Amino acid sequence: MPEKGSHENEGMRVNETSQSSLLEPIGLSGLKLRNRVAVAPMTRVSATENGIPTEPMARYYAEYARGEFGLILTEGIYPDRDRGQAYLRQPGLVTIEQVQGWRRITERVHQNEGVIFAQIMQCAPRARITSGGRTHSSRCW
Numbered sequence: 206m207p208e209k210g211s212h213e214n215e216g217m218r219v220n221e222t223s224q225s226s227l228l229e230p231i232g233l234s235g236l237k238l239r240n241r242v243a244v245a246p247m248t249r250v251s252a253t254e255n256g257i258p259t260e261p262m263a264r265y266y267a268e269y270a271r272g273e274f275g276l277i278l279t280e281g282i283y284p285d286r287d288r289g290q291a292y293l294r295q296p297g298l299v300t301i302e303q304v305q306g307w308r309r310i311t312e313r314v315h316q317n318e319g320v321i322f323a324q325i326m327q328c329a330p331r332a333r334i335t336s337g338g339r340t341h342s343s344r345c346w
């Protein structure tokens with residue numbers, strides 16, 4: 206029987222270590238994440254047509270925070286009012302209304318002790334679809 210920590214036991218030991226590390230806190234740019242599990246950025250197409258984040262989006266992000274994910278990355282957010290929006294109902298971070306909408310979301314996440322980063326996604330060079338006078342791309346990432 207190999208001793209604990211010996212070469213023969215390495216696979217099991219590494220496996221156990223990585224599992225326990227995954228759930229341990231970690232520092233990131235001055236922030237403390239409660240674990241190393243992150244939510245990948247996922248488009249929701251749930252903003253208003255003007256790119257204002259909505260209540261269902263707030264519930265969605267707050268739910269991840271309640272579920273104790275260490276880090277939440279938002280869906281891609283457009284930063285340019287005229288040429289940035291890639292698809293209909295993509296949220297922006299340009300107008301006051303959009304900023305206020307995101308503030309409602311970040312407050313809900315923070316109330317649940319979550320950490321959330323905005324993914325800024327500028328898609329104009331890949332725009333393909335024209336709708337309502339604006340150009341949209343079906344996919345940007």
Ligand SMILES: Cc1cc2nc3c(=O)[nH]c(=O)nc-3n(C[C@H](O)[C@H](O)[C@H](O)COP(=O)(O)O)c2cc1C
Nearest residue numbers: 244245246247248249279280281282324326345346
């Ligand atoms: C519904 C959906 C929406 C997504 N939206 C974005 C997005 O807004 N920004 C982005 O960078 N990636 C987006 N992705 C890509 C994911 O973040 C992720 O990179 C991809 O699903 C591959 O995951 P994997 O590396 O675990 O296989 C999206 C994926 C899905 C399935």
